[in-house]
Structures are given as structure tokens and as C-alpha cells.
Amino acid sequence: MARAVSNRRMAINTGVAWVLAILIFFPILWTILTSFKTEATAIADPPVFLAFDWTLENYETVQERSNYFRHFMNSVVISVGSTLIGLLIAIPAAWAMAFVPGRQTKNVLMWMLSTKMLPPVGVLVPLYLIFRDYGLLDTRIGLVIVLTLINLPIIVWMLYTYFREIPVDILEAARMDGAGLSSEVLYILTPMAVPGIASTLLLNIILAWNEAFWTLNLTAANAAPLTAFIASYSSPEGLFYAKLSAASTMAIAPILVMGWFSQRQLVRGLTFGAVK
């Protein structure tokens, strides 16, 4: 009887999970399907789901019109670069906060988080002027700096949460065996926190990849990543939904593929310490 109840519950849970997954994925699926339609079919009423003449003309148009590879490379450099630099800064910071907390540690953590509560547009003009004066406008290095700084609070918070799950006793044992600070962080702490660091890295790459406010405002022709590539296909005067969908599909494809292959690591990291 208990077994039957358990099976029924599992079936319900599975069903709910599938419904949720389909609901969440449907807009992406619709975008992908629209990218294979003509502009006329894209706005058809009632909407056509699968029974339409599939075409690649939108992808051909997008390829002809834009330099996809340049935008793609900018996205890779900016997202990976900002994530790696962010991790380099955040691992020691999170270690200090998790294992050597001071009286103000919690306040510092809260203050770091509070910087995320400021609307970015509030600091746009000052930052734009600083970038102008230092020649950082429309450069990859400029965007790497900005994205590192805006994502740093999230990286520190995530790593802090993972590090707190690691027993201090293990680190103390290492110290008693003569491990110095760098050895402790590099050879003891980091290997134990690999799932957490990996999921932080993946999540941060996704955040940086999708960041649209700063990447649109601080770039022009040279450092514009895929967010600017998508924005160039949006138009309030003209129905270009199919081309916009093709551009969007090309922009999200790399990150979707990366997410697909790293989903096990991502889930493992995000649920790290959740079940004891």
C-alpha cells in the first residue's frame, strides 16, 4: 500500500515537473520554431505550431547582414573573462568571510548585496564619463571590468554559502599538518568546493552572457556582444519577428548547449548542502 502511494506520488511529481518544464521552455521553443517560418507565417492568426513550410531564409538573411562570429567572440571573451577574474577575487573573499568571520562580516555581505539593488541606469552617466576619459568605451576590457564588478556580489555570496558547508575541522587538520594559507585554499578548500565553484562559474557565465544593459550602453561596433546582435533585429516599425527569432536562436544556442552538457554539475552545485 505504502509502495502504491509512493508510486502515485512520484507519478504526480513527475507530471508536475514535466508541465513546469514545458511551461518554462515553451517561449524558447516558440522562438526556435518562429525562426524557421516566413514573416507572414510568424504573425499568422491562429498561430501555426508545426505545420508550416520550414525555411532557412531568416538564418541566411541574418548571416548576410551581421557579423555573427565577431559578436559571438565578444560574448565569449566578456563572459568568460569577467567570470574568471570574478572567481579569482571572490574565492579568497568568501574564504575569509566563511572561515575567519569578523564582527562586520554579515554587514559587509549585506552591503555587497545591496549594490545589486541600485538600478543600473542610476550610475550609467558617471560610468560612461569614466569610460570615455579612460578610453574604455566600446572595448572588451571595459566590459570585462564592468561585468566582473556587477556580478561579484553574487559570486561572493554563492561561494560563501558553499564554503560554510565545509567542516572547519578539515581545514584545521590541514593547518596542523603544516599547510599554509595558500595551500589550504588551493589544495584543501578548492577541491572540496569544486561543485560549488563550478556551478558559480556556470551561472555567472550565463548571467554575463545575457547581460544586456551595460553591453548595449557601453559598446558600439567593436566590442558589441550577442545581446547587441539581437537588439539590431528588433523594430517597432516593421514586422521582422522571424528574423528576430533567428537572431535570438543563434545568440542563445551556445549557452543552451553549454547548459545542456553541464546540467549535472550545475544542479549538483546548486543543491550542494541542501540535503544532509
Add this chain to the structure above:
Amino acid sequence: MHPRTALCAASTLALIAGAAAAQTTVTIATVNNGDMIRMQGLADNFTEQHPDIELEWVTLEENVLRQRVTQDVATQGGQFDVMTIGTYEVPIWGEQGWLTPLEGMPEGWNPEDFLPAIASGLTVDGTLYAAPFYGESSMVMYRTDLMEEAGLEMPEAPTWDFIGEAAAAMTDKDNEIYGICLRGKPGWGENMAFLTAMSNSFGARWFDENWQPQFDTDAWAQTLDTYLELVTNYGPPGAASNGFNENLALFQQGKCGMWIDATVAASFVTNPDESQVADSVGFALAPDNGLGKRGNWLWAWSLAIPSGTDAEDAAKEFIAWATGQAYTELVAENEGWANVPPGTRTSLYENEEYLSAAPFAERTLESINAADPQNPTVDPVPYTGVQFVAIPEFQGLGTAVGQVMSAALAGQTTAEEALAQAQTIATREMERAGYID
């Protein structure tokens, strides 16, 4: 390596380096629409004529572009050498000294050929600050078959009364056919572009000669009542969130009897590849009320050079190419006369080939000529602009008032409440900005 070979190699390298150094890059910020994209596709023609100039394109959605270029020109960021801006920005930026006057342009550019109504919107104190790439007004687009079924005939210059009568006669909600489709989406360039142009024909104005807001006048009450009656009784459901694209889709699917919007839509609705009603579309001037002003607007996407650019000469060469008469012939040769950017040059409307290829050409020209950005209203006003007020505060103010009007269309407030709120908002903003005490 042999000394002579080394010398040759060094000379070649020096020549290549010299050539690269001589190359001037012109970065162009532009908007995503059919005409601009076509220009990008034809840009090889320019670079072949000017091998020393390289073009970099930054294409953005209209609202993003506006924010991006405003920010850059105001802070002198120097990211762009040519900017695509509209008739709203040019007078304000020209007066601020943010734009380079289009003087000393390459020979043969012929600015005298620009349509006077369009050129006047881009001129400050007699100086032209931007070159129009394409111009547009607004007009009535209607289904000729539905009009015939209704037993009516659309006049060339209809009144608002006729539009109401025709909308009632064409509406067949059971079959999802709505007599009229109008903009309802809030925004200074969305519903307020339409409503401001419409209000001109009712004798309304945003401000009197002393910058006092005028939403508490009968003229505005009549404007809003007429608009709400038309859209509520004969418009599609959810009209409060419909902008240009939503109405374009409805019209192309045969769901609108009439649509009053940008003349640029004419080429979309008559294109059989996109529109189900391409062969049964007629055009008429925007409606009036017999007061001497029509409810049509005037807009021109134009190319301007921000002051302080280090590629001024190259930018002028590019603008002369993109807005010159030879460019229209280039487009006609490659894409057909119907795809030539409309509404900028008088000579285009004297070209028989263009007139026969573009059935909407005559009406577009009449609509543009019917708008006067220097004297947009029946009573005098202290501002220029037909569907906008050319002051820096208008973007925020127009959008705030647009939200109030959209709420009235959605049934959240009455027309009286909406106008009272608009009056309060406009008064507060004008006091804050120092126009009134």
C-alpha cells in the same frame, strides 16, 4: 635574406601600413527598418567609390538607438560619426551645438531638392543640421472591398465624421473585422504621436503661447471623446496595447477596415508576400474637422554628424551618398522603384517610373506637404513639431500623458479624469522645468 629582398619586403610593409593608416572609419548608428537595412546592403557601392573610407554599422531598435545616441552626444563620447536621428532630436540638438552644420557638403548633393516641409523640420536658424534619409507622414489606409460592401466611397480628404460613419458600417465583430485600428500603446512616439496629430485637427494644442498646458480645453475633450468612441466601439479588443506592429499585423490579416498610421506602412500592406489584402488597399489623407489642420504627422529619419567627430569629411561624403539623388537610382536598379526611400526629395515625385511603381506615392507626398512643423496647430504655439513638442522634457512628459490616455482606452479611467490628470502632470513638469511659475 638578400638585402634587396629585405628592402622590398620593408617597402611593401610600409606601403600596407601607410594604406591602413590612411583608412578612415565612419561608425554609423542606425535604426532597424527596411530602408536602413537596404542601405547597408548597398554600402559596397559607397566603399568602392571611396576606398579610403571604411563603414562600421551599429544597428539598434528605435528606442534603444535614441537612448544610446543621446547619451553619447550629450557626453561627447565620440562613439559615432554619423547618427540616425529624427525630427524631434534635430532642432533640440542643433540648438545645443551638438551637431555639425551640413555646410561644405560634396558637390552635386543638391539640398534644394529636399521637400520643404521635411527640410524645415531639420533646420535651426536657417542652417540644415541633418539630411533626411526617408520621410513619412500619416494617412488613412483602408480596405476598398469592405468600403464598397458598406456602400460608401472614401473621399480623398475625409472628415472625422466620415471616418466614424465608415468605421460603424465596416465593423463586423462576429467575423473579427473591426472598422478602425488605431494606436493605443502608451508612449510619446506611440499613442501620443497619433493623439497629438489628431488633436491638431480639432484645434487643440499642448501649450498656449505662455507654455500653459491646455488639456482642460474643449478641443482636447472633443479629441479624446472621438478617439475613445472610435476605438472602443469599432476597434479590435486589447487596443490599449496596440502599436504600429500590432495594427500592421491586424491589417495584413484583413481584420481592420481602416488604419490611420505612418505612410511607410503603405509598402508593407500592398506587398502580396506579406499582406492578405494587398490588392484591395486604398489611401486617403488623414482626417480633418474643417479647421485648416489635418490629423497627420511628419517624421524624417535623418543622418546627422555629432560635433567633435574626427571623421567629419568622411561622414559628409557618406551622408551625401546616402541622401543623394544617385542613391535612389541605385536602389531602383537593385530593388525596384517601389523600394526607394520615400518622402525626402521633390525630384522623386516628378519621376514617372516611381509614380507608376508606388501607388501610394501621390498620397504620401500630399500628406507630407499637409504638415507644417513650424505652425502645427490652429492657434499659435511657442513650439515646433507636429506630433511632438520639440523640447527636451517632452519624451518623459509625452510618455506620462500617453499612459493616462492608454488607461482611459483600457477603461481604467474616464476621459474627463484622464484629461485632468494630463493637465496636472503637464503643469507640474512645466513648473519644474521653469517654463511657468
